[in-house]
Amino acid sequence: MNEPARSMSAANNPTPVPTAEAAARQERTMRFAVIGVAAVVIVVAMLLTPNFMTLDNARAILRNAATVGIVAVAMTPMTLSGNFVSLAITQTAMAAIVAFVVLIGLGVPQIVAILIVIAGTVVVGVLQGVVVAAGLNPVITTLAAGAIIFGVVSQVTGGGIVRVGAYPISWGGGAILGVPVEVIVFFLFTVAVTLLMSSTVTGRETILVGANRATAEISGISFARVTIVAFVVFSIGLALAGILSGAAFGQATAQSFPGLTISAIAAILVGGTAIQGGQGSPLRSAIGAIIIAVISNMMVLNDFSTGGRLAVQGGVVVMIVVLIDLLRRRGRSSK
Template sequence: MNRFARFGLILAVLIVLAILGGMHNPAFLTTDNGLSILRAAAMSGIVALGATFITLSGRFFSLALGNTVMFTGITLAVAMSYGMPFYLALTLTFVVAIAIGAVQGAIIAMGANPIITTLGASALLAGLAGFATNGVNVAIHSDLVAWLGNARIIGVPTQTWAFVIAVAIAWWAINKTRFGHETVLLGANSASARAAGLSVARVTITVFIIASLAAAVVGVLAAAQFSKARVMGFSGLDFDIIAAVLIGGTAIQGGRGSPVQTALGAVVIATIQNYMLLLAWSSGVRTMITGALIVLIVVGFHLAGNRRRTR
């Protein structure tokens, strides 16, 4: 299935979800609810855009991004609690994110399994966060941070604007830069990439840094939204990130994918979850149904692609 066909299918799924949601609950189609959906999609979608680079490069997934979001938010909050100005604390947060991504990328570039490496990194980040905070949330007392997390520019939340900007940057980086072409080539055919003189280590480290920086952006936005950094509450984020990448059609073996479609995948997930929240369904039921729908969508896309190739 080509990129445009998959884009059309994802868009069709969104339209069907909107129609069904509106038929059963008129509140679903209100402007405020639509903005809520996009805001929720932004919080997983920005990280999913970073994860798309990892998957495109043939490095499967990172299971540390949810805890990277949590840890970077805590980094910002702890730094500010010691009197550090916001801009310096923000710089420190991004430096920490770069280090987190670079270390994981370097280990994986040496031949380590990406899943095991990132799972270990996730556990390490969770442990460090618990040690630094004693397991409690860290408050942030700053009007600027509160504005960043709750402002609406032209009526649209800052998280949504950040999402739109991130989509544009990711699309440009993948489609218009040498690094983007190298990332796709590495995922499509690693042997050819090496034969062409491509530095596998450099690309691998860079894609993990990009994903960690995307997680840091969401960590800052999440902490700003509630004026506190939460130690808990990100357990399901890795699932949403991977689901958005898969629904968006990025090939799990690498070499094929689109950040725009990843963004749409995040919106699909947020739309499904929003509708179930309006129905006041329990967390367990929401998780079960979301997982089932994601499996159906991914399998449907796979079967459609196979049918097209056999014609």
């Protein structure tokens, strides 16, 4: 079938999309499901871990969830738009933390360093978004970008550790009214991205493109614009993750953020975002990150070995993802 014929066919027979009422009903179902899973996980942790319900432990859980949560929330628009997930998460966040620490070590004012890192990370993200919008597979694109970023940063750092040196960051790892700075940023960023997705034209277009790209394009929605915006949001989240970690530790290497890619993707899936796009929310991705942090915390407090923690955590995450997916399918089939 030639291109004009294909376009005419799509226009005459667009794939049906859920009504607003059905979509809202499914969103409520998924929200309650994710909150229910979080409640069950917390109750189990309370029963199995005597020291779980303490203020210090709650603060530790949220602090551990913050980095993964920021990245998961930032990647949610990308997944919602039908562009799956990025495989350059670890490398991009690592580049952000290295760049921030190097700039601070050179005596660059902190606010200037923050803006430079965010701007640079966004440029890298936009370049990937443009390539994906042009038609290249997003998984291949981000995988290649990750390899390039890692190679460049490794070459620049020589595989060693970079430090802020004589320019310590007073707010790094600090707290405001007892709440860790990174947790506050996690909360504010989640609110901002949630509002973007739920209360703006861009957010609604992103969800429609992910649910049915052909119908969205017939409606005049630009896949390229939606994709680039999603990559911009994603890049800002990665920059924030790198900046916060650089401020907290005052040093960085090309090996920073091991396992961040898997953890962020797991948080999105546990939060019930459909990997094929069109259904999910940043808020649920944030809850997914907290669920994973609670499970990990419970394993640590119960003295599980590293291998045991990974095995149990992986198994529980898989069961939760399967449960959430079954609920989504049931909600879809009942429409």
